[in-house]
Amino acid sequence: MSQRYRITREFRENSGKDAQPQTITLEECKQYFAFKPDFSYTSIYTVTGQTTMSVEGDFFMWSLEEAKIPFRYFQGDIYVLGTNEAVIPMMLEVASELGADVAEG
Template sequence: MKMNTRYKITRHDAEGNPTLKLEECQSFFAAKSDFEYRDFYSVTQDGVNMKINGHFFMWQIEGVEIPFRFFEGEIYVAISHPAVMEKTMEVARGMEANYIEG
């Protein structure tokens, strides 16, 4: 199984603190018809279902849901397909933010 590379979409203030706000993200993604907001992410693997509470902006590619997760002033996404990387760059540009591995 190939490991996903995790990226984060982020903006920082002069002290290096993340500055993205949940309300800003909700407004940004609400204007995108290809994203859906959820307050949890559910995944099943090997017959075990796991539910993670949080703020998720869900995007789909080839029938697979890709969670963009807002957490502590940043948005995290696992890059598993070249189209996900393209979408991550698009979101970062739209939010006037950077995308970095991590």
């Protein structure tokens, strides 16, 4: 069973003149991931197996070898499943560069 993680600024204090907002914005994500060569943006994520399911939203797809791992932006946070051991270091990198933390959830 995989663990779901959330990249969030919920636990950060918002003080001082250079304080970042408490939430991560979609525009901020688009700008950030645009400079990550292994990531691409899509507004529909499709999972194919015995059945096919498409989910609308804001997804930053990480290409890792032959796998596509979705980092989903939703209401000021980024969600990702820890189904691949490489996800954890990438999540920590993204969180650090966005001034955020990683939480379970």
